[in-house]
Amino acid sequence: MARTRQQGMRMASHAGDWYSNNRAQLETQLTDWLAKVDPQNPVEGCKAIIAPHAGYAYSGPAAAWAYKSIDTTGIKRVFLLGPSHHIYINGCALSTCNVYHNIVGDLPLDLDTIRELRATGKFEDISLADDEAEHSLEMHLPYICKVFEGKDISIVPIVVGAIDQQQEADFGALLAPYLAREDTICVVSSDFCHWGTRFSYTYYYPSPDTPAVRLSRSSTPSAAHPIHTSIRKLDHDAMDLLADRPSEAHTRFAEYLEQTKNTICGRHPIGVLLGAMAKLRAPDRPEAELRWVRYEQSSECETVRDSSVSYASAWVKF
Numbered sequence: 001m002a003r004t005r006q007q008g009m010r011m012a013s014h015a016g017d018w019y020s021n022n023r024a025q026l027e028t029q030l031t032d033w034l035a036k037v038d039p040q041n042p043v044e045g046c047k048a049i050i051a052p053h054a055g056y057a058y059s060g061p062a063a064a065w066a067y068k069s070i071d072t073t074g075i076k077r078v079f080l081l082g083p084s085h086h087i088y089i090n091g092c093a094l095s096t097c098n099v100y101h102n103i104v105g106d107l108p109l110d111l112d113t114i115r116e117l118r119a120t121g122k123f124e125d126i127s128l129a130d131d132e133a134e135h136s137l138e139m140h141l142p143y144i145c146k147v148f149e150g151k152d153i154s155i156v157p158i159v160v161g162a163i164d165q166q167q168e169a170d171f172g173a174l175l176a177p178y179l180a181r182e183d184t185i186c187v188v189s190s191d192f193c194h195w196g197t198r199f200s201y202t203y204y205y206p207s208p209d210t211p212a213v214r215l216s217r218s219s220t221p222s223a224a225h226p227i228h229t230s231i232r233k234l235d236h237d238a239m240d241l242l243a244d245r246p247s248e249a250h251t252r253f254a255e256y257l258e259q260t261k262n263t264i265c266g267r268h269p270i271g272v273l274l275g276a277m278a279k280l281r282a283p284d285r286p287e288a289e290l291r292w293v294r295y296e297q298s299s300e301c302e303t304v305r306d307s308s309v310s311y312a313s314a315w316v317k318f
Contacts, residue, residue, distance in 0.1 A: 172275020
């Protein structure tokens, strides 16, 4: 039965399209995907995850690897950072809602924290219509509900706009004190490479050690180094640098993006997380740890007429 909208409620606007609007079916899918994750145990000290946000038929199994890493013990608050796909935002935007409805259950917003963030004057508000049009946050709500089932949690959803590296660092520093709390975890929403002419992105390595070129419809990729292998190298170059001293990786990640223009749609939310980690880095604290636990592509591109989207999942300690 469809839920009737209440005042201050964001509806599950992508249910029935990007994922099932049948609760029993959706819960079964989530349970099955989580059960197939190895290792089975959560990661002690996990403070953040990075997980994809495509339709569940494509990215649902990959996202389970990030969510299975979460140790839910003592968690009361989930920050949720996702990119803006539909509107231009030169900054970060807060929801004006009180609750996010989804098929698995409703998630209340942490209104006190949101008021504190709004009072800084650094954030704008996103309208209800634009909030419901954006999928990067909604695709995580069923997983959050499932993983935190039976727990009393609230969420702080933030839509991250087209910001530069300094803005990422500034917003990260602003969020750092919240993310450092023992009762708080952060979910960063991002797909990785969107490859193909439909995305206007055909960056290609003819071999592992050859400079990249832009494939055109008249180009023929090397039989020894197919496009999907090139995409894997492209994505793993980013993944490797993010995992190497992650609290110091922000500038290296920005330089990588400038060089490759890799279409990582959640690059700015990732940048905000990196900014927070840099702010929290101290000589007497151990280096942050970021570990990738899953990587998939929606299809294996063989020709320039093909297209794919990559999905990567990670857990983070800091």
